C-alpha cells in the first residue's frame with residue numbers, strides 16, 4: 001500500500017500551519033514525524049484521518065483503508081475497564097474475544113489493572129491502554145500522536161518493542177519530540 005500526499009496546505013486564519021507538504025508513505029515502514037510544538041503534526045494527522053479538511057492539495061491511496069489511531073488525549077472510555085475499551089472497538093465481546101483482549105493487554109499492563117475502571121489508572125497506564133487498543137484493532141495504517149508522553153524510559157522501550165512486533169506490514173506514522181525514538185523504532189524521519 002502506498003499513500004501519496006501532494007502539495008498539502010492548511011492555514012487557520014492568517015496562521016499557515018502546513019505549506020505544500022509532499023510525501024510518499026509505504027506499508028512496512030514506520031515514519032517518525034518531528035517538528036517543534038505548533039508545527040502542524042496533529043493537524044497533519046487530523047487531515048489524514050478525515051477529521052480536518054486541507055485548504056489545498058490532495059492525498060491518494062488513503063480512501064477506504066482501515067486506520068487505527070492514538071490521539072494525544074487517549075480517547076478512552078474512563079468508566080470502563082481496559083478490557084472493555086479493547087473489546088468495544090471490535091465486533092462482539094464474546095468470552096473468547098475478552099480472553100484475547102486480556103492477553104493483548106497483559107503485554108502492556110499488570111493483571112490487577114485490567115478489570116478496574118480506566119479512571120483509576122495512572123496517566124502512563126492509560127497511555128498504554130490507548131496504544132494497546134490501536135495495535136489490537138484490525139488496521140492497515142496506524143497513526144500515533146506523541147504516544148510516549150508520560151512513559152518512563154523502560155516502559156517506552158517495552159512499548160516500542162511491542163509496536164515493532166505488531167506492525168510489521170503496516171504503514172505507521174508516529175509523532176515524537178525525541179529524535180532517538182526514530183532510531184529505536186528503525187523509523188524514517190519526516191521533519192515538518
Ligand SMILES: Nc1ncnc2c1ncn2[C@@H]1O[C@H](COP(=O)(O)OP(=O)(O)OP(=O)(O)O)[C@@H](O)[C@H]1O
Pocket residue numbers: 012015017035036037038039040041042043044
Ligand atoms: N482548530 C484550530 N483553530 C485554530 N488554530 C488551530 C486549530 N488547530 C490547530 N491550530 C493551530 O495550528 C498550529 C498547529 O497545531 P498542531 O496541534 O497541529 O501542532 P503540533 O505540531 O501537533 O503541536 P504539539 O507538538 O504541541 O502537539 C498551532 O498554532 C495551533 O494553535
